[in-house]
Amino acid sequence: MAQIEDTAAAADIWAFSQPNARRSLLLCAGGALLGLAIAGFGLFTAEGTRTGSVPAEDVALVNQVPILMSDYVQQVRVLYDVSLAQATPAQRRQVLGDMIREELYVQRGIELGMQADTIEVRQALVSAVEAQAQADAVMAQPDEAQLRAFYAANRARYADEGVIELDEYVLPGGDAAGAVAALRKGASPATLGLRRTERMTDGEEYYFAARIHLGDALFAAARALDAGQVSDPVPAKDGAHILIVRRNSKPQPHAYAEVRDRVLNDYIASQAKTLTAGNERFLRKRADVAIQRGFE
Amino acid sequence: MRARWALGVAVFLVLLAVAWTIHGAMVRRQAEALIRADPEAILSDPALRATATTLGHTVFEEHCAACHGPAGRGDRGRGAPDLADGDWLYGTGRVAEIEQTVLHGIRSGDARGWNLAYMPAYARAKPYGPEAVEPLRPAGVQDVAAYIRSLHDATGIDPATVARGQAIYAGKGGCWDCHGGDAGGDPAIGAPNLVDDVWLYGDGSQASVAHSIAYGRFGRMPAFAPTLNPMEARAVAAYVASLSQPDQKEDLHGAD
Numbered sequence: 001m002a003q004i005e006d007t008a009a010a011a012d013i014w015a016f017s018q019p020n021a022r023r024s025l026l027l028c029a030g031g032a033l034l035g036l037a038i039a040g041f042g043l044f045t046a047e048g049t050r051t052g053s054v055p056a057e058d059v060a061l062v063n064q065v066p067i068l069m070s071d072y073v074q075q076v077r078v079l080y081d082v083s084l085a086q087a088t089p090a091q092r093r094q095v096l097g098d099m100i101r102e103e104l105y106v107q108r109g110i111e112l113g114m115q116a117d118t119i120e121v122r123q124a125l126v127s128a129v130e131a132q133a134q135a136d137a138v139m140a141q142p143d144e145a146q147l148r149a150f151y152a153a154n155r156a157r158y159a160d161e162g163v164i165e166l167d168e169y170v171l172p173g174g175d176a177a178g179a180v181a182a183l184r185k186g187a188s189p190a191t192l193g194l195r196r197t198e199r200m201t202d203g204e205e206y207y208f209a210a211r212i213h214l215g216d217a218l219f220a221a222a223r224a225l226d227a228g229q230v231s232d233p234v235p236a237k238d239g240a241h242i243l244i245v246r247r248n249s250k251p252q253p254h255a256y257a258e259v260r261d262r263v264l265n266d267y268i269a270s271q272a273k274t275l276t277a278g279n280e281r282f283l284r285k286r287a288d289v290a291i292q293r294g295f296e
Numbered sequence: 297m298r299a300r301w302a303l304g305v306a307v308f309l310v311l312l313a314v315a316w317t318i319h320g321a322m323v324r325r326q327a328e329a330l331i332r333a334d335p336e337a338i339l340s341d342p343a344l345r346a347t348a349t350t351l352g353h354t355v356f357e358e359h360c361a362a363c364h365g366p367a368g369r370g371d372r373g374r375g376a377p378d379l380a381d382g383d384w385l386y387g388t389g390r391v392a393e394i395e396q397t398v399l400h401g402i403r404s405g406d407a408r409g410w411n412l413a414y415m416p417a418y419a420r421a422k423p424y425g426p427e428a429v430e431p432l433r434p435a436g437v438q439d440v441a442a443y444i445r446s447l448h449d450a451t452g453i454d455p456a457t458v459a460r461g462q463a464i465y466a467g468k469g470g471c472w473d474c475h476g477g478d479a480g481g482d483p484a485i486g487a488p489n490l491v492d493d494v495w496l497y498g499d500g501s502q503a504s505v506a507h508s509i510a511y512g513r514f515g516r517m518p519a520f521a522p523t524l525n526p527m528e529a530r531a532v533a534a535y536v537a538s539l540s541q542p543d544q545k546e547d548l549h550g551a552d
Contacts, residue, residue, distance in 0.1 A: 016303055017299065034310060034314070038313065038317055041320075041321065056327070056331045056332055057331050068526065069331055069526065070395055070396065070399065070529070070530070073335055073395075074392060077390075077392060083334050083336040083337070084334035084335070084336070085337050086334075127407070131405055131406070135405065138404060138405030138406075138518075138519075139404070139405070139518050139519060139522060140518075160419070160511070202433065204433065204435060205434070208420065208421040208431070209431065209433070212421075258507065259511070260374055260375075261374065261375050261497075261513060261514055261515055261516070262514060264516060265403075265514045268516070
């Protein structure tokens with residue numbers, strides 16, 4: 001009789017029109033198990049979760065520090081010039097062993113405080129922190145409006161160099177103003193006793209080179225002149241110098257499109273400089289720096 | 297009746313959750329297979345290729361298309377190379393090489409990025425920061441540009457000009473140091489091949505080449521290591537490699 005009642009109760013458990021305590025319990029248990037399964041899946045496969053397994057993107061974990069698969073593949077290529085599939089098991093083991101060894105030594109070096117003593121490590125750390133401080137600027141991709149604004153504000157930086165060709169003469173003594181006046185009227189330099197210098201005899205020069213060859217004063221006089229014009233005499237130790245300009249292409253700004261790569265580079269450099277300065281101010285502000293008396 | 301409906305909805309939701317979980321697991325397994333695979337084998341494996349190019353295309357559109365264009369055909373105005381022409385400025389187009397470039401960039405500030413050299417500006421007093429390089433005269437810049445043009449088509453170019461340009465190229469200009477004695481370039485440092493018809497900047501005209509010689513070039517690509525996860529980086533690298541290998545059937549292992 002009791003067995004018949006049990007069977008009837010079991011049959012009634014899925015009779016949803018009737019309340020049933022066992023069914024409720026079973027459904028609750030099923031839901032809990034499902035929840036646990038989903039949570040477990042999420043927990044043990046989520047990126048960054050500390051697990052006993054090695055994440056797919058890593059070839060190994062050394063004290064939970066990952067050795068990236070991409071670095072491993074690259075190292076196999078560098079050492080043996082083969083792809084991962086072509087590498088022999090011995091080659092793979094060798095590369096992985098070397099990479100694990102390096103990581104262990106790096107970790108041990110930090111434990112021993114090598115960064116405080118080894119010059120190369122200190123230099124590398126300084127460079128790395130500088131790079132880190134500049135990372136936001138370097139990694140950022142400014143939009144075209146920002147770049148165009150930077151270009152507009154620094155247009156002179158994106159001008160071409162300017163090209164000049166001229167003849168330079170020296171009048172060791174005598175009436176320099178008269179010689180200039182005669183030259184401007186078309187007289188020949190030779191008839192005026194002018195001696196040609198050898199500083200600008202190779203034809204066209206970029207402005208920077210002409211400045212080096214002529215010096216600042218003469219170059220300033222030269223760059224103001226147009227083709228065919230004669231400068232005023234510029235006094236020097238060896239006499240009055242007079243310039244006759246043959247050609248003068250003054251610096252012209254390049255169009256934005258022609259120099260976009262330089263604009264981008266300069267923009268990022270300026271942003272990085274600002275960030276580096278800010279980072280240094282922050283470090284100094286939060287640091288407790290005690291300086292020996294007399295060395296402030 | 298109402299309870300039956302409620303149970304039906306509950307069962308449906310449970311099945312949906314299970315299906316979603318299974319789908320997630322499968323997607324993750326595919327992605328893991330992608331990251332564990334030999335990078336050079338991805339494009340010759342249909343399943344991996346499909347996974348990589350699908351994910352890679354999405355990543356490319358979000359992060360790369362702004363410079364390289366939606367089809368990866370590049371932008372000569374920006375010096376963004378064509379990624380579909382099979383000509384590689386850095387490396388030889390292997391997926392692993394592209395992946396490293398994606399992760400660490402070019403002149404990006406990342407110490408592991410490509411940053412070995414850049415094109416000097418020969419019309420400046422100090423053409424090249426890292427080491428001493430002599431500037432050129434305006435005529436010298438034009439001579440070298442003419443020499444480079446002559447490597448493509450010497451018609452109408454004065455042979456004496458070409459000879460002067462070649463002398464500068466192989467001598468005081470130091471161009472050979474990066475671009476090679478044969479002007480064939482050097483993918484180990486990103487020095488472009490000057491004898492093919494692929495131009496990174498401009499149209500290869502005398503004026504365009506002279507501009508690059510006179511004022512230099514400093515192309516830059518950001519490092520995406522802080523932005524992309526390893527699977528996205530691998531996928532976009534495979535996708536980029538696939539742009540120049542659209543119908544690849546052969547096993548890439550043999551091509552190494």
